[in-house]
Amino acid sequence: MNVQVKTGDAGRAAAFSKIDAMLPRLEEIYIDLHSHPELSMQEVRTAGIAAAWLKDCGFEVHEGIGKTGVVGLLKNGDGPVVLLRADMDALPVKEKTGLPYASSATGTDRFGQSVSIMHACAHDMHVTWQMAACRLLAESRDHWRGTVMAVFQPAEEIGAGAAAMLADGMVKRFPKPTVCLGQHLIPLPAGQIGYKPGTAMSAADSWEVRIFGQGAHGSMPQNSIDPVVMASATVMRLQTVVSREVAMADQAVVTVGTIQSGLNENVIPDEALLRLNIRTFKEEVRNRVLASVKRIIEAEATASGAPKLPEIREISKFPLTVNDEAAMARTMEALGRQFGAVRLTLMEPLSGSEDFGLFGKAWNVPSVFWWVGGTDPQKFAAAQAGGEPIPVNHSPFFAPVLNPTLKTGVEAMLAAAYAWLD
Numbered sequence: 001m002n003v004q005v006k007t008g009d010a011g012r013a014a015a016f017s018k019i020d021a022m023l024p025r026l027e028e029i030y031i032d033l034h035s036h037p038e039l040s041m042q043e044v045r046t047a048g049i050a051a052a053w054l055k056d057c058g059f060e061v062h063e064g065i066g067k068t069g070v071v072g073l074l075k076n077g078d079g080p081v082v083l084l085r086a087d088m089d090a091l092p093v094k095e096k097t098g099l100p101y102a103s104s105a106t107g108t109d110r111f112g113q114s115v116s117i118m119h120a121c122a123h124d125m126h127v128t129w130q131m132a133a134c135r136l137l138a139e140s141r142d143h144w145r146g147t148v149m150a151v152f153q154p155a156e157e158i159g160a161g162a163a164a165m166l167a168d169g170m171v172k173r174f175p176k177p178t179v180c181l182g183q184h185l186i187p188l189p190a191g192q193i194g195y196k197p198g199t200a201m202s203a204a205d206s207w208e209v210r211i212f213g214q215g216a217h218g219s220m221p222q223n224s225i226d227p228v229v230m231a232s233a234t235v236m237r238l239q240t241v242v243s244r245e246v247a248m249a250d251q252a253v254v255t256v257g258t259i260q261s262g263l264n265e266n267v268i269p270d271e272a273l274l275r276l277n278i279r280t281f282k283e284e285v286r287n288r289v290l291a292s293v294k295r296i297i298e299a300e301a302t303a304s305g306a307p308k309l310p311e312i313r314e315i316s317k318f319p320l321t322v323n324d325e326a327a328m329a330r331t332m333e334a335l336g337r338q339f340g341a342v343r344l345t346l347m348e349p350l351s352g353s354e355d356f357g358l359f360g361k362a363w364n365v366p367s368v369f370w371w372v373g374g375t376d377p378q379k380f381a382a383a384q385a386g387g388e389p390i391p392v393n394h395s396p397f398f399a400p401v402l403n404p405t406l407k408t409g410v411e412a413m414l415a416a417a418y419a420w421l422d
Contacts, residue, residue, distance in 0.1 A: 009143065011140055011142055011143030012140060012143050012144075012418055014140070015136045015137075015139065015140040015143075015414065016136075016338075016411060016414065016415075018136060018139070019132070019136070019407055019410050019411060020407070022132055022135075022410075023403070023406060023407060026128055026131075026132055026406050026410070027402055027406065029049075029127075029128050029131065030124055030125060030128040030402065030406065031101045032049075033046060033049070033119065033124035033127055033128065034099075034101055034102075034103065034119050034124045035101045035102075035103055035105075036103075036105065037090030037091075037103050037105050037117045037118055037119045037124070038088070038089065038090055038105075038107075038117070039089060039090060039091075039092065039107050039108075039109055039110075039115075039117055040089040040110065040154060040155035040156075040157050040158045040160065040161070041067050041068060041089075041110075041154055041155045041158075041160065041161075041164075042068070042089075042107065043068045043088040043089055043154050043155075044068060046088045046127060046152075047063065047068045047069070047070050047088060047152060047154070049127075050070050050072075050086075050088070050127060050130075050131060050152040051063050051070045051072075051152075053131045053134070053135070054070070054072035054131075054134060054150060057072075057074070057134055057135050057138040058074065058138050059072035059073060059074045059134065059138070059148075059150065060072065060073040060074075060075070061073075062173070062174075065165045065168050065170065066153075066154060066155075066161060066163075066164030066165035066166075066167065066168045066170075067154060067164060067168075068088075068154040068155075069151070069152065069153055069154050069161065069164070069165045069168075070150075070151070070152040071149065071150070071151055071152075071165075071170070071174060072134065072148075072149070072150040072152075073147060073148070073149055073150075073174065073175075074134070074137065074138055074141075074147065074148040074150070075147045076141050076144065076145055076146060076147065076148075077145040077146070078145060078146070079144075079145035079146030079147070079421060079422040080146040080147075080178035080179070080420050080421060080422060081146060081147040081149055081175045081176060081177045081178050082146065082147070082148055082149065082177065082178060082179060082181065082417050082420045082421055083149045083151060083177040083179070083180040083181065083359060084130055084133065084134070084148065084149065084150050084151065084181050084182070084413060084417060085130075085151040085152075085153055085180065085181070085182040085356055085359065086123070086126040086127050086129065086130035086150075086151070086152055086153065086182075087123045087126055087127075087152075087153045087154075087156035087157075087161065087356075088123055088126075088127055088152055088153065088154055088156075089123060089154055089155050089156060089157050089158075089161070090103075090105075090117050090118060090119045090120070090121075090123065090124075090157075091117070091118055091119070091120045091121060091157055091394060092109045092113070092115035092116065092117060093116065093117070093118040093120045093394065093396050094116035094118065094396055095116070095118040095120070095396055096396040096397050097396070097397055097398070097399040099399055103116075103117060103118045103119065104116075105117040105118075110158065118396065120393065120394050120395060120396065120398045121157065121393045121394055121398070122184070122185035122374060122393065122398075122400055123156070123157075125185050125374065125400060125405065125406070125409060126183070126184065126185065126409075127152065128406065128409075129183070129372075129406070129409035129410050129412075129413055130150060130152070130413060132406075132410040133410055133413040133414045133417065134148065134150050136410070136414055137414070137417060137421075144418065144421035144422060145421065145422040146178075146420075146421045146422055147175060148417065148421070149174060149175070149177060151165070151359070153165060156354065156355055156356075158315075158316050159204070159206075159316035159317055159318045159353070159355050160316065160355075161355060162355040162356065162358040162359060163355065163358060166358060166359070166362050170359075170362070171362050171363060176363050176365065177359070177360075177363055177365050178365065178420060179327055179331075179360075179365060179366050179367070179368060179420050180356070180359045180360040180363075180365060180366070180367045180368070181331065181367075181368050181369075181413070181416050181417065181420070182354075182356045182367075182368075182369045183369065183370050183371065183372055183409065183412055183413060183416075184354070184369070184370075184371050184372070185371070185372050185373075185374040185393075185400055185405065185409070186350070186371045186372070186373065186374070186392075186393060187373070187374070187375045187380070187390045187391075187392050187393070188345065188371060188372070188373030188374070188375060188380070189373045189375055189376075189377040189380045189381075190373050190374055190375060190376065190377060190400070190401050190403070190404050190405045190408065191343060191373060191377070191404045191405075191408050192343055192344075192345055192372075192373035192408075193335055193339060193343055193344050193345065193370060193371070193372060193373070193408070193412060194344075194345045194346075194347045194370060194371035194372075194373070195323075195328065195332055195335075195344065195345070195346060195347065195370045195371070196323065196346065196347045196348070196349055196350075197323050197325045197328045197329070198322060198323060198325060199281055199320055199321070199322050199323075199349050200321045200322065200323050200349055200350065200369055201320070201321035201349060201350045201351075201352055201353055201354050201369070202251075202253075202279040202280060202281050202318075202320065202321075202349065202350070202351050202352065202353050203279065203280050203281070203283075203286055203318055203319055203320045203353065204277060204278065204279050204316070204317070204318040204353035205277070205278045205286070205290060205314065205316075205317050205318075206275065206276065206277045206278075206314070206315045206316040206317070207274075207275070207276050207278075207293075207312055207313065207314055207315065208273065208274070208275050208312075208313045208315050209234075209273070209274040209275070209276065209297055209310050209311070209312050209313075210271060210272075210273055210310055210311040210313075211227045211230050211231050211234070211261075211271060211272040211273070211274065211297075211301060211306070211310045212227065212270065212271055212301070212306050212307055212308050212310065212311075213225040213226055213227030213230060213268075213269070213270050213271065213272070213304070213306060213307075214270055214307060215267065215268055215269055215270035216268045217266065217267070217268070218265065218266035218267055218268055219266065221268060224268040225304060225305055225306055225307065226268050226304075227261055227269060227270065227271055227272035227306075228261050228262060228268070228269065228272060229304070230272065230300055230301060230304045230306065231259055231261060231272035231274060232259075233300050233303075233304070234274065234296065234297055234300045235256045235259060235274070237296050237300060238254050238256060238276070238293060238296055238297075239254070241254050241289055241292045241293060241296070242254055242289075245288070245289070245292050246285065246288075246289065250280075250281070250282060250285045251280070251281050251285075251351075252278070252279065252280045252281075252285055252289050253277075253278070253279040253280075253351060254276065254277075254278050254289065254293060255276060255277045255278075255279075256274055256275070256276045257275055257276065257277060258273065258274060258275035258276075259272070259273070259274055260272065260273040261273065274297075275315070276293070278290060278293060279351050279353065281320070281349060283320075294312065297310050297312065298310065318353035318354060318355050319355065319357050319358060319361070320357065321353070321354045321356060321357045321367075321369055322357060322367070323367065323368055323369055324360075324366030324367060324368065326366070327366035327367070327368050328368050328370075330419055330420075331368045331370070331416050331419055331420075332344065332370075333419070334415045334416060334418065334419035335370070335412055335415050335416065337415070338411055338412070338415040339408075339411070339412075347371070350371075352393065354369065356369055357369070368416070370412070370416075372405070372408055372409045372412055373405070373408070374400030374401060374405040375390055375400070375401070376401050
């Protein structure tokens, strides 16, 4: 592909021209990261790889931010400060891709459970993209002015990483960005860029609910207050929140992802555990849905004669991802010059969630977040025509094609950074 840049900007064009030669090394990095995934707040190895790379590129590196986060600063004279962000954590998923470099890693999750671990959301690709873009920016310092702030963030999957880094003093310890830039791989055709000005991704709230009953022998249910029945009734009733309490013009999702109770078939237990996730696009809808969910959980317990109301604990919270429209226009103009308009796709808001927006909010600066395709174009077209569905993010079969995915993500981040650096 011919690189399109502003007239006379030969130095930046030279940076793009180096990407092809980097691809074999980037594949090695990606495969290594994919084979060694780490759970949220446990990204010690990944953070070490990112930190060592940044040091080798001449960045001033700060490690252990928010436990495992890394911040690298490349100061190159007066000018804008551009924050680039990549998330590092993997998921408690057993990989089923069959890839020769598939993960066999296991570990202990935040709930104390022994789990398999997989990069099922492409954070390994995000880290690789950002590492490559940082090297190319370092090698093209004669052709821009300002500061690059490279953020390698932990624990995006549980909505805790950005908040932890900010709580560790990012706003006071590091320069105020002019703009915050981030990107994420999704099931679009490889080589395509998706974007959405304004609200781009949903808010998300996750709760853990402990339901209390009264245990008894399985042959004597009359002596019990059965938390299994109570939990089951709660799950079924929660399905009515979206279907009967949310207007058709609004959108919401209520998902119960965990239901646990009891150990033996002839013992009625005294507790049950639910973990649920709520997604919304409007604050007023969010407030209404959360209130409805709480009302149903407590009402089912009361109707069952529970000895006390359930305990509800927030386990994660994601803000809306909102793209500043002017900043997105400037960024997409640069990506349009780089890729051509045919490779840019205007999208509807995604129901997935991100904590990336917390960085821009903390400094009160614009944020821009876009998506990069990672699906084989032929398989994508076949799926669109009614063929075999494409594995999506968080699937055990999720496996982006390496090329042109690697190159596209590096080009996109580099072009976006150049759009803001003097």
